[in-house]
Amino acid sequence: MPMGEFDLIRRHFSRPVQRAVLGGGDDCALLAPTPGMQIAISTDTLVEGRHFLSTVRPERLGHKALAVNLSDLAACGAQPLAFTLALTLPRVDEPFLAAFADGLYALAQTHGIELIGGDTTAGPLAIGITVLGEVPPGLALRRSGARLGDDIWVSGELGDARLALEVFRGHAQVPGDALEALRMAMEQPTPRVALGMALRGVATSAIDLSDGLSGDIGHVLQASGVGARVAFDAIPRSERLRAQAMARQQQCLLAGGDDYELLFTAPPSQRQRVQAAGAQGGVRVTRIGRIESDAGLRVVSGQPDDDLAQATRIDTPRAFDHFASP
């Protein structure tokens, strides 16, 4: 791309900063974090055909590219501060850029954060975002804190994003009026930032669900050196997903991917505070199981307060690997 086209692209991403000391346009951007806070950093790249379908509306893509990064901050209990954008574009498509920027800036504004730098290169469509947040020392949520006897919780409802993908692939069918809600789940996830912050000092561990519950909880179990039993019937799901066959529900709930809900653990003594954190975060939180000493994940039928040791085991489909093997 000639230089002039890069200038044109840049114009779509140079809205003025207010909170940052210095935004894009200099060699560095400058941020003034609250003195004494730790800085949380996460970086994720979305690649066309692998992390999103080419049919996605550009404003939703702008939203999602930032949302998946904010979801990582949420899983650490960090307050978002700012982000950078590395954009790889096959060509200059002004309506695409304008809509993409609108979706990106709208979500940024919701969280009071600013785009403070980045660059553009020519190539297959990919969006790399690095997001910065702050968290008080010692209060960041990690994967490694789950303890024997902890409850296991998830936010929101799982599986709709994967169901949308299965519908697009022609593997599943839903009533026409359900499709748009499913698409929203896949294309415009809500990062649980307020919930993550409210869980500081309450949750013992947390992770965001991006690759499917069974795989992601595995990271928590491994980092914490524990095992888990999850009551399948308690996993929160939409009426749309509940109308699907049981095998489809298992696939979407356990190996779903792209949920961007939080999975976290907390001792039973904290149940009231967890519910309060959910209320503060504006999202339902649901208890789905408990941490056990035996390594590994056991998914069983029933509810978490049933005698789970006697319950029927459910096979866990393998983890979601995005669009690598449809």
Place this chain on the structure above:
Amino acid sequence: MPMGEFDLIRRHFSRPVQRAVLGGGDDCALLAPTPGMQIAISTDTLVEGRHFLSTVRPERLGHKALAVNLSDLAACGAQPLAFTLALTLPRVDEPFLAAFADGLYALAQTHGIELIGGDTTAGPLAIGITVLGEVPPGLALRRSGARLGDDIWVSGELGDARLALEVFRGHAQVPGDALEALRMAMEQPTPRVALGMALRGVATSAIDLSDGLSGDIGHVLQASGVGARVAFDAIPRSERLRAQAMARQQQCLLAGGDDYELLFTAPPSQRQRVQAAGAQGGVRVTRIGRIESDAGLRVVSGQPDDDLAQATRIDTPRAFDHFASP
């Protein structure tokens, strides 16, 4: 790429962190900056064929990808803290990855910084790095501080990286024993981090030279609302470049690209402190001109203490645009 190959890639980039509170492997990395410091952030992506040639040795590519980002921190006077890596790879090539990681980690170690996160995707070779640093409030060097009467300085020697490119393109010739030194200039630049930090409170503005002196100084002049006169004969250059025809010297020095030296301004009263900063930074600093009130850049023959108003003007070739139009 199957998941297993991503794990294999990750193994090359998961050396343990010591300074960061939490490294890669969780949802976020955590850093503890010095309380009260501002955070400087810069992000740059290198794309094969555009920012580097496919003939580059992988350890040098690892070095350069981090160096160009550290050079941005240097231009702000920031002390490097940590960096993230977003790697796009066409295939898994273990010898390439091992050598790339060696070059990357060697430079990181020189600056006492750590890789704290990132991700890998499949696609044409590209390396995206976001680097974080810290700087005391109010002391970051910016492009906008150049004032009428300031001296203009550069570090090191300019033009060798561009001369190397012209040799590779077959447009220029050098004696065989000069080629390796030129390649080093192009492929393994030294970011002037210590110089940038030593220039805090001394320089009035700074920028790193990545797209050629005439274009980059233009950013300073525009941001500062001033003009400049540069004495061409004072621009520091190697004996290798000095042996080239004058038109080639002008191209390489004024529109060179990939120099990764600092260009900065300071009042004449600060000349001793600038020289001391150079000594502290381990690099020669050279006075090449002065800031004037008339907008625009005037490059003239002679030395900066000559009566430059009477000197002969030299045309400035257009700015370097990497490998877009060889």
